Amino acid sequence: MKKSFLVFLVFLSFTLSAQNTKVEVLKEFLKGSVQFQPASVNLDQPIFTINELAAVQADKVFDLNKENVAEVLAEAKTYSTCIITVGIHTxxxxTNFDDCSPSGVWGVCMPxxxxxxxKANVLTEVNDYLKNIIGRPSSQEHKVFLFK
Incomplete structure (x- = not known):
């Protein structure tokens, strides 16, 4: 019984540590744009919390779709920071508007x-063109947050 409880405590400690690390990674990633206290973030779905905070802290917010992507990205170039979320998972x-790759699906050059x-409660870092990170236009919510 004691061994089971000890194993449970070690597992719980590791899980909480991994979740806190996830929040700290996102806090550092968003430094200078979205401000938050780690204690205020949903540890299971931190991007959900960030969506809510960014919506009130951003200078401008857009729903991104195929019809407005060109205009939104053009306007985003005039801001210091452009953050895009997809649902509560991305x-x-x-990082570079000048380095872009044409997207037939979106109909613009994606930076x-x-x-x-x-995925599965683990954050995976990605460095790529937006088209490869945010995927295709779909019924998923694509939000753009612009910060001066």
């Missing part, structure tokens, strides 16, 4: 970005 920051995709 967050990306545009380079860096971000994180959450």
């Amino acid at each position: 967050i990306v920051k545009v 380079m970005g860096k971000g994180y995709i959450q």
